[in-house]
Amino acid sequence: MSEQIAVVGAGAFGTALASVIALTGRNQVTLVGRNPSLIADLKAERLHDAVLPGIELPEALEFSAEPDSIGDAGIVLFAMPSQAQADAARQYGAHLAKDAIVVTCAKGIERATGNLLTDMLERELPQHRVAVLSGPGFAADIAKGLPTAMVLAASEVAVAERLAQAISGRTFRLYPSSDRIGVQLGGALKNVLAIACGIVEGCGIGDSARAALIARGLAEMSRLIVAKGGQADTARGLSGLGDLVLTATSHQSRNLRFGIALGRGEKADPLQGELVEGAFAAAVASRLADELGIAMPITDAVSAIIEGKLGITEAIEQLMTRPITTE
Template sequence: MEKVTIIGAGGFGVSLAIIANQNHHAVTVWDISEEIVQAILRDGEHKTKLPGVPLPKEIGFTCDPQCMEGSNLIVFVVPSQFIRSVAQRLKPYITPQMVLVNASKGLEEDTFLTMSQVIQSEYPDNAVGVITGPSHAEEVGRGVPTTVVAASKNESAAAMIQDMFSSQTLRIYINTDPVGCEIGGALKNIIALAAGVCDGLKCGDNTKAALMTRGIHEITNLGVKMGGKPETFCGLSGIGDLIVTCCSMHSRNRRAGILIGEGVSPEEAVKQVGTVEGYYCCHAAWKLAQVHHVSMPITEQLYHVLFDGASAAQAVQNLMNRPKKREYEDILS
């Protein structure tokens, strides 16, 4: 039995806690919100994120960070914009022997770092890994079969993550390309937001298929420039995560995009849906594309819709009217 602490009582964090508990590990979920923790303890379930999923009594829920004492594994599952502040807040309780895991998807706005890189910068002496892939909490928490990757430059850390969370319903592959895995997981939210916009505009299946295909092309181009391996983007953390996020109504990015396509302002769409990682990531990704001189037309057009007041319908036309070219002439360039 290992001791696991989950940082963040959101849907995916609680889902991972359920799986670790089923694997007979000692699990505690820490959250900064007393209101959320007390509601879970009172109801025996997470009514807002995983309604109808009973939570085993063995899982602890607390706002006391001392719960991390003696943990073998610390899993960060908080919105990307809060990863650094939470990591800094918990420094008195985390020791170098603990393996730290990122399960959030996004890029830090000012530094362009992935979330595991943010954690590593705060904890340079710890082994750091990533859990990512097609994994909506609404399905993981209910035991719907799901397959993801555990990625780390430290393969023993990746193997530890694999061992602790593999189950009859969660199959985990090891990957040694955390940068590529996280770039795929972050940037697919941008494409999913754009896919939702197309849905809101009542575009068809052909449109979405084209958008997803050209979207993974953009993600790969930038991801390789940032040090990722090309094959990573053909896997679970690339095309796998892209498919589920573009096509599922569990996806907050897609739902926000639908509202924008229907005429709701981007700011109001994000307010209605909640955490929309693609909204924040689009800003960072567009800046990164310029830094690395990578062509990312979908990201560029979505950026103008989200932040410059551009028309969603015009953005589609702008993409369709781009100069003629070969399909692969700029890949990895």
Template sequence: MSAAGQARPFERVAVVGGGSWGTALALVARRAGREVRLLARDAESVEALSLRGENPAYLPGIALGGPLAATTDPAEALRDADAVLLVTPAQTTRAMAGLIAAHVAPGTPLVLCAKGLERDSGLLLSEVVGEAAPACVPAVLSGPSFAADVARGLPTAVTLAAEDGELADRLSATLASSQFRPYAATDLVGVQIGGALKNVLAIACGAVAGKGWGASALAALTARGFAELARLGEALGARPETLTGLSGLGDLVLTCSSAQSRNFAFGMALGAGEDPAAAGGKLAEGVHTASVAVAFAARHGVEVPISAAVADVLAQRISLDGALASLMGRPLRREA
């Protein structure tokens, strides 16, 4: 039996965020046999979740298999929690981590379930937690997963990383079931880089699909996108097996090939000619991450031309056609 299989799970799990992914992960914890409380933003969501066992605003048509304990009161949701899943957008991490820290015991694991970099500081989300909630212990859940699939109980595998391997094992055991398989890891940086950059690259791939530039271009962009993700990860000390694993290559392949991804769908809208301001980018994490990722890579001396092209298109400094011409006109070089 693996170390994760022998680990003692946390029994009381708080989920902060009542959107599609927060609800899906609350279901994951309940299916694993945990006691779950969910913190939602509004009374309508709480009523739907706790009385009717549904979340029509975020998971329409998906039965949740019974009511979920939900509340708008942070103190109630976080009371006696052994572990907390933070499932709100990446740019809210600082504020939400501070809120959580005020209601949990020191040393409580805080599992980050958003994918991105903080826009104002350029920090990894685990670094944000280190500043905003230093008494909490950061962990990261990432990998190829769509909320609707997870909520329906379809088979899903993800990476769950913490710097302490025993903590990663315990968190994995906390959420594991026959439908949901977390692989424990200790490469906190590598898992976060994969999650943050793949959102930006998914916008580029969606734009290629929306433009009708063909499957060959899409495959090339995905492969070269992975190359820049790997370059950045390696510069930061990420492990190669993390970058080629579920939270790196696995998540990239899923997000860069399906309109279920908000980032890919946003890119498709851009490719079809919609104005960036009107194409639904508010919910696409890659929109907020693109320019930050480019600056982050520059600080570490890493070229990320595809991410830079996405940032330029979003800022309307260049057209999609101009971005393609720029990428195709880069100096010839050996692939490896």
């Protein structure tokens, strides 16, 4: 079935998603950006070299800088950073079709409130159903047509299935899920854990330490998912373990590179330069863990290091000398 799909947010991920969905040939896809001169260049050149260098965008993909261009879309993907999603909901909400489903594609937690992005979007857009797209996939890999599998979660599995069918193509495969909580927390926390793995790499304490962080980090992710009402199994799937392994081991990851800079003792400011979602999620996840009474020592340490409250040597010492417990 043919769908009208709008992707809002003309950055790396939005452009990659719009491109791969347009390539299915089934859907009419519009990439909607807020910068008219960028959109004019994309239309003219079919390249977005600032974020996806050298990758040609499909002929079938349409572009617009007008918020009302989303008015006929039944599926609207929000592909801007987590902390910009509330603003985007306010800016684009009035232009959504009555039955449009909004799919958040960001990996984070609302910093001001600790809300999941789906809860925040339902607050801002109470008339609309809200779904989540997350999982292991770098924008450049997706846009190049390399095989990628991710998860599409909606509260009703039938809706998730419909969205996954509509968006999936020959190189981009979506698995439907009904666990929006687990899928979102996996995406937010893997970024924090990738920073931790970057720190380990940057300060040169070995691959064994990285493996320990991945496994113990996954246990933290699972605990938070369950405490927030999600399913433990989701942590072991694509949006949890899958994305954690990808981001914690590939230098394509901005979160990993940020952690490496921290580990090398370089000055790293998450508000300058490229987007580092984990730097925002660390403090809010640590706060949530505290409120829910669950242990997330790696997340706490990453948050404290970023805030300059804890040194790296001290953090390693603290993690290694915690009371011995069963796994």
